[in-house]
Amino acid sequence: MSPIRLDLAVSSTAVDHLHSTVLVVLGHQKCGAVAAACSGDKMPSRNLEAIVDRSVRVTQAKTYAKPMNLLEAAVKENVHQSAKDVLANSEILRDAVKAGKLTVIEAEYQFDSGAWLVSTRPQAVRTSHSSAKKQRPKNQGLTEGSPQLP
Numbered sequence: 018m019s020p021i022r023l024d025l026a027v028s029s030t031a032v033d034h035l036h037s038t039v040l041v042v043l044g045h046q047k048c049g050a051v052a053a054a055c056s057g058d059k060m061p062s063r064n065l066e067a068i069v070d071r072s073v074r075v076t077q078a079k080t081y082a083k084p085m086n087l088l089e090a091a092v093k094e095n096v097h098q099s100a101k102d103v104l105a106n107s108e109i110l111r112d113a114v115k116a117g118k119l120t121v122i123e124a125e126y127q128f129d130s131g132a133w134l135v136s137t138r139p140q141a142v143r144t145s146h147s148s149a150k151k152q153r154p155k156n157q158g159l160t161e162g163s164p165q166l167p
């Protein structure tokens with residue numbers, strides 16, 4: 018089983034049988050895999066390539082429109098894409114989010130400060146009971162602090 022499939026199976030089991038209510042998709046500052054993808058060098062494995070390649074291409078498109086630090090932006094995009102992929106590929110996790118039983122949190126660990134940057138993007142918290150969350154300003158991006166657990 019590839020690492021992605023294995024992670025998905027473990028996550029689905031945690032939600033289905035152990036009733037986990039929070040799934041944290043955690044990236045980290047200065048990620049070597051994302052840096053390798055940004056450099057255009059060949060990735061060490063096909064799995065790594067599959068994980069970060071799309072994120073880097075999306076980020077490159079955004080960078081073209083608005084100058085930004087490619088690696089920093091790609092790390093954030095990789096977390097966001099991974100959170101989307103997890104939900105796209107697991108019916109169990111999707112159903113749990115729709116039922117309001119699971120919150121997917123996108124986060125990035127900062128080696129410099131030891132802080133977590135936690136995303137408040139609507140995608141991560143879209144549930145059937147999101148009337149209060151709809152009032153949040155859109156696209157807050159990543160904010161520093163501890164994850165807000167439900």
Ligand SMILES: [Zn+2]
Pocket residue numbers: 045047048049050051
């Ligand atoms: Zn990494």
